Amino acid sequence: MRVREERVLADRRLAKSGGQLEELLAACWETTVDPGPYAFGDKPIDWAAVLQGDRFFTLLNIRALTYGPDYGFSVSCRNCRARIEWEVDLTKLPVRPLSSESRAAFMAGNRFETTLPDAGRRVWFKLLTGDDERKLPALQRAAPDRLLSLVLAYRVLEIDGVDPKDKRAFLEDLTLRDADFLVDEFDRVDCGVDTTIEVECPECREVQDVDLPFDSAFFLPGRERTARRKARSASSPT
Numbered sequence: 001m002r003v004r005e006e007r008v009l010a011d012r013r014l015a016k017s018g019g020q021l022e023e024l025l026a027a028c029w030e031t032t033v034d035p036g037p038y039a040f041g042d043k044p045i046d047w048a049a050v051l052q053g054d055r056f057f058t059l060l061n062i063r064a065l066t067y068g069p070d071y072g073f074s075v076s077c078r079n080c081r082a083r084i085e086w087e088v089d090l091t092k093l094p095v096r097p098l099s100s101e102s103r104a105a106f107m108a109g110n111r112f113e114t115t116l117p118d119a120g121r122r123v124w125f126k127l128l129t130g131d132d133e134r135k136l137p138a139l140q141r142a143a144p145d146r147l148l149s150l151v152l153a154y155r156v157l158e159i160d161g162v163d164p165k166d167k168r169a170f171l172e173d174l175t176l177r178d179a180d181f182l183v184d185e186f187d188r189v190d191c192g193v194d195t196t197i198e199v200e201c202p203e204c205r206e207v208q209d210v211d212l213p214f215d216s217a218f219f220l221p222g223r224e225r226t227a228r229r230k231a232r233s234a235s236s237p238t
């Protein structure tokens with residue numbers, strides 16, 4: 001990232017539309033050595049068509065190459081509310097590559113098959129790309145009380161013996177065991193980076209899992225540093 005990329009990160013309109021990360025990826029791309037499962041050849045990468053896992057992995061590496069691998073952040077302890085300052089090495093997060101079976105299924109039209117244990121039916125679903133990453137949050141905001149069925153309906157392409165217009169009703173009717181199984185299947189065949197981090201509270205020693213904070217401070221740590229400095233001087237007597 002160069003200084004001009006700050007414009008992308010500071011653009012509120014882009015942040016709202018979810019296009020910010022896309023712009024950042026496009027601005028930082030220089031050349032493609034190997035297009036992997038994608039059909040870009042030597043043309044610029046269409047980041048909307050790139051798998052979520054690949055996009056995230058790329059963003060982590062852009063951050064690590066720009067500022068170094070260590071990423072400092074703070075979270076509040078869920079037990080005693082104390083502030084926990086933590087640092088992770090972004091290049092050491094566990095990465096799960098796309099398996100060769102998944103690569104083949106993705107290249108053959110992004111269709112993955114599984115069988116629901118309770119309903120006993122075959123279903124086909126897709127892996128999420130940048131395009132979905134942009135569309136899903138708006139859908140989720142519109143139906144916050146039905147997030148699970150919404151995500152399932154979004155990702156499930158076809159159910160054996162179920163008319164497409166009855167898909168949503170069928171998914172609403174699934175047992176939670178089947179729904180759980182399906183979400184596990186989505187993860188099992190996908191690529192990705194595990195961003196669950198174990199932190200320990202310096203006050204009460206409680207060990208807790210937190211999700212790596214991933215906001216604009218991730219790419220502009222200078223601002224985060226200023227905010228932390230302010231928070232510290234506000235809480236300490238002077």
Ligand SMILES: [Zn+2]
Pocket residue numbers: 077078079080081082201202203204205206
């Ligand atoms: Zn604590």
